[in-house]
Amino acid sequence: MLTDRINTLSESITIAITTLAQELKAEGKDILSFSAGEPDFDTPQVIKDAAINAINEGFTKYTAVDGIPALKTAVANKLKRDNGLTYAANQIIVNNGAKHSLFNLFSATIQKGDEVIIPAPYWVTYPELVKYCGGTVVEIQTQDMSSFKITPEQLKNALTKNTKMLILTTPSNPTGSVYTKEELTALGKVLEGTKVIVASDEMYEKLIYDGTFTSAASVSRDMYERTVTINGLSKSVAMTGWRFGYMAAHNTALIKATKKLQSQSTSNINSITQKAAIVALDGAADSDIEMMRREFKARRDEAVKIFNAVEGLSVLKPDGAFYLFVNIQKVSSDSLTFAKELLAQKGVAVVPGVGFGSEGYFRFSFATDIQSIRTGIKRIEEFVSSLK
Numbered sequence: 001m002l003t004d005r006i007n008t009l010s011e012s013i014t015i016a017i018t019t020l021a022q023e024l025k026a027e028g029k030d031i032l033s034f035s036a037g038e039p040d041f042d043t044p045q046v047i048k049d050a051a052i053n054a055i056n057e058g059f060t061k062y063t064a065v066d067g068i069p070a071l072k073t074a075v076a077n078k079l080k081r082d083n084g085l086t087y088a089a090n091q092i093i094v095n096n097g098a099k100h101s102l103f104n105l106f107s108a109t110i111q112k113g114d115e116v117i118i119p120a121p122y123w124v125t126y127p128e129l130v131k132y133c134g135g136t137v138v139e140i141q142t143q144d145m146s147s148f149k150i151t152p153e154q155l156k157n158a159l160t161k162n163t164k165m166l167i168l169t170t171p172s173n174p175t176g177s178v179y180t181k182e183e184l185t186a187l188g189k190v191l192e193g194t195k196v197i198v199a200s201d202e203m204y205e206k207l208i209y210d211g212t213f214t215s216a217a218s219v220s221r222d223m224y225e226r227t228v229t230i231n232g233l234s235k236s237v238a239m240t241g242w243r244f245g246y247m248a249a250h251n252t253a254l255i256k257a258t259k260k261l262q263s264q265s266t267s268n269i270n271s272i273t274q275k276a277a278i279v280a281l282d283g284a285a286d287s288d289i290e291m292m293r294r295e296f297k298a299r300r301d302e303a304v305k306i307f308n309a310v311e312g313l314s315v316l317k318p319d320g321a322f323y324l325f326v327n328i329q330k331v332s333s334d335s336l337t338f339a340k341e342l343l344a345q346k347g348v349a350v351v352p353g354v355g356f357g358s359e360g361y362f363r364f365s366f367a368t369d370i371q372s373i374r375t376g377i378k379r380i381e382e383f384v385s386s387l388k
């Protein structure tokens, strides 16, 4: 009954672990979960108010497929202000979350025979969607000693005549690594003279703790022309449930193609979310964003310190996002068993590195309160010492 295409999809390990943790919690077990990928803060009130007004004003009907003009203007203004990027309305499309942006992008550009370069560890969705669209995944492995970033030489070695796309995630889920302007410029140089599209996923842009954020498309004219910039509000403004994402590209034919797909599949995103997103993009919630960023930074600093004091574990201090990618190579060579046993014995849920394409690590989300983080790491320490 099912297609070969749908059978290429695997279930997300993140969701599997989160669900198991929820089931154990429902059974009354004392569970601490560090597996989810969403802020533990509420959506700022000013954004909620904009949505309530939209409902009260009856803004509840179909809209333009690619987003109402005022929203696309807000996206264009944001890209100009924050990223130094100039895009016209026909170079922008609004989607049902950045995941949907990626789905539309891959559907429009990737087919059988195309290779897509994905640096590992990667966000779980990329390889699944690439396979679903018929493409072949080419992984470039990175390690904590190279700050989980690919080098120009690695990129050069991975390129073939079939390379269609390079996916960059900065800041990264699951490692929190952030590419500098110089690093992006050097990667861009390797691509000069090729037709490779860069998909730059910038979802965690606002969550930077050290250094500065640079958009891949901003480093050169060549990179601007080949890059599709993908972003949203889920992580930076605690709006995961609202479903708002967008992509912007120099190539108007590409945006038009994804609009055609969206018009025949989901149509416009929720009209109420569109009104709320304008307020968020225009900066009305910037002080809330800064409050969340500061809180995440404090948690990061403390969690990194405690983890690195645990014998057998080590972790890099991530420059952005809200994840730690903890090295367990001294105590385990099987991250899935490690995570399952940790959950069974200590009631602590983390996501095994193997799910992100990198064995020997687990992902620990610090988008949870500091007391839970302290207790959780203490339990992890007890578990690790029981392994020796």
Ligand SMILES: Cc1ncc(COP(=O)(O)O)c(C=O)c1O
Binding pocket: 037, 096, 097, 098, 099, 100, 123, 169, 172, 173, 201, 203, 232, 233, 234, 240, 244, 245
């Ligand atoms: C790197 C990255 N990109 C995109 C997304 C998708 O975000 P959304 O679809 O909620 O906009 C996520 C969510 O986990 C993510 O971690």
